[in-house]
Amino acid sequence: MTITVEGTYRQGGDNSVGQISVTVDLVVLTIRQGELCVLLVERGIPPYQGRWALPGGFVHEDEDLLAAAGRELREETGLAAAPGHLEQLRTYGEPGRDPRGRVVSVAHLALLPDLPAPVAGSDAAGASWHRLAAIAGPLAFDHGRILRDGVERARAKLEYTPLATAFCPAEFTIAELRGVYEAVWGTTLDARNFHRKATTTAGFVVSTGQRTQRVGRPAELYRRGDAEVLHPPLLRA
Amino acid sequence: MTITVEGTYRQGGDNSVGQISVTVDLVVLTIRQGELCVLLVERGIPPYQGRWALPGGFVHEDEDLLAAAGRELREETGLAAAPGHLEQLRTYGEPGRDPRGRVVSVAHLALLPDLPAPVAGSDAAGASWHRLAAIAGPLAFDHGRILRDGVERARAKLEYTPLATAFCPAEFTIAELRGVYEAVWGTTLDARNFHRKATTTAGFVVSTGQRTQRVGRPAELYRRGDAEVLHPPLLRA
DNA sequence: AGAATAGTGTCTCTAAGACACTATATA
DNA sequence: TATATAGTGTCTTAGAGACACTATTCT
Secondary structure, three states, rough: OOOOOOOOOOOOOOOOEEEEEEEEEEEEEEEEOOEEEEEEEEHOOOOOOEEEEEEEEOOOOOOOOOHHHHHHHHHHHHOOOOOEEEEEEEOOOOOHHHOOOOOOEEEEEOOOOOOOOOOOOOOOOOOOOEEHHHHHOOOOOOHHHHHHHHHHHHHHHHHHHHHHHOOOOOOHHHHHHHHHHHHHOOOOOHHHHHHHHHHOOOOOHHHHOOOOOOOOOOOEEEOOOOOOOOOOOOOOO | OOOOOOOOOOOOOOOOEEEEEEEEEEEEEEOOOEEEEEEEEEOOOOOOOOOOOOOEOOOOOOOHHHHHHHHHHHHOOOEEEEEEEEEEEEEEEOOOOOOOEEEEEEEEEOOOOOOOOOOOOOOOOOOOEEEEEOOOOOOOOHHHHHHHHHHHHHHHHHHOOOOHHHOOOOEHHHHHHHHHHHHHHHOOHHHHHHHHHHHHOOOEEEEEEEEOOOOOOOOOOEEOOOOOOOOOOOOOO
C-alpha cells in the first residue's frame, strides 16, 4: 500500500509527489577486547553480493524512524538498544546511492556494551562484529561513508557528553570507562588524570559503594550520572 | 512517476516497499539589527491555514537532498546559500506529523548574512523575517520543534566552529563578529576578551589590512580563516 | 614480600574572565 | 577638545597534562 499526499504541500510549491523509498541503516558500535567494533551483515544477493553492509531495512507504514531503527537492531542482533544508546545520525539521499532506484536512508547510531549474549542465534543470518581497524574491502552502497560519519559522531560525542557510559555495563570501574575512551579515540590516556577528571566532572558518574573483586586493589564501581552534557568537556588532545 | 525498488533490500529483511513522501524543510537564520531572525512563510491553504511555517517542499526525482534544500532556499528567498552556510539538520518522520499522510522531512539549516537585497520580489508569496523572540502563535506541523532544534544547532556550532562568519559579509570587523555571538547566544560578551580570543585562535579570522571608515577609531577588517574547527573552542558561559 | 592494580597530591602551563588603560578616528 | 569606538596589557583563577607517591588487594 502506498500513501499519497493530496493537494500542494504549500502554496508556491510544485506538485511533484516525491514518493521515495525510505530505509533506516544502523551503525552499531561496541567495544570488544579493547577494540572498537562494528556490526556488519554479509549481502547474499546483488547488488554488492558478497560485500559487507550495515544492517538496516525499510521503514514500516506507521512507524517512527527511531522505532524502525530499534526494530531493525532487535531483528539483526536479537538485542534491544535499552542498555546502550540509539540516536539518529544523518540522512543519505544521493540519487545514485542505490542502483535499484531512489532510496533515502535515515542512518542511526547505536552504542552498546559488550554483551555476554552473542549475536549468533538471532534472526540475522550473517551479522557479525568486525574490528574497525580490520575491515577488509569497501562496504556495499555508501555504507563506508555512513560508517565513517557514525564513528566520527561517536568520537565527538565522547568529548562533551557522558555517552561513553553507553559502552559500559550498568556498573563499571573508572578504568573500564577510560578503556572506552582509549578504544574509541585510538589513544592512550593518563590513568591518574582521567580518574580525577571523570570523578570530579559533575553528574558524569556516581559511586555505588560497591567494589570489584579481582587481582590487585579493588576498584570502586560507578553508575552513570544524570548529566546530559559534560561541563567542562573532556577534549581530545 | 514513482520509482519502485524491486527485490528485497537485503536478505532477512521484509518486503514492505516503504514508499513515503520526502520533503526538505529549511530553518533559515540571519541577524537583523542585532537580533536573531528566522524566515517563515504564511500558509494559505489547509492544513494549518493562516499559520506560519518553515519554507520547504518536495524533493525532486533525481535531486540530492542538499541540492533540494538549496533550490527551495533560492525559490523562497531569491538568494543562494553561497555567501552563507547550508547543512543538513535532522530528519523528522513521526507518522502523525502531517495530517495528509506519511511525509518524512529532511530539515536543513541555513545561516545567511543580512543581505541588502530584501526577500520581497522573490517567488515566495509571503516569506518574511521574524525576530525569534517575537514569534506569535505556534508554527504549522512540527515546525516549532524543528526551529528549536535548528537554533540549538546554530548555538552549539558557534562554540567549536568558525560558523559565526556565515552570518557576516565577506569582510567584517571583530565587533560585528562579536555581535553575531551575542545575538545567537542572547548574551553580552566582553569586547576586549573576545577580540583577543577571535584574533589569536588559529585560522578563525585573517586580517585584510583594510579598515572601516565610521565614527570612532577605524576597525580592522577581517575575512574568514581556513579553520574548520576552533581549537580551543569558544564556550558559552 | 612482591606483583598488580587503584587512587591521591603536587607542580607547571595554558587559557578564560575581569578590568584599567592606550590608540585613533570624527564632530 | 570632547566623544566614540578599537585594541592592548595585566592580574587572578580554573583546569589540563606530567608525574611521584600512597593504598589495597592477591599470590
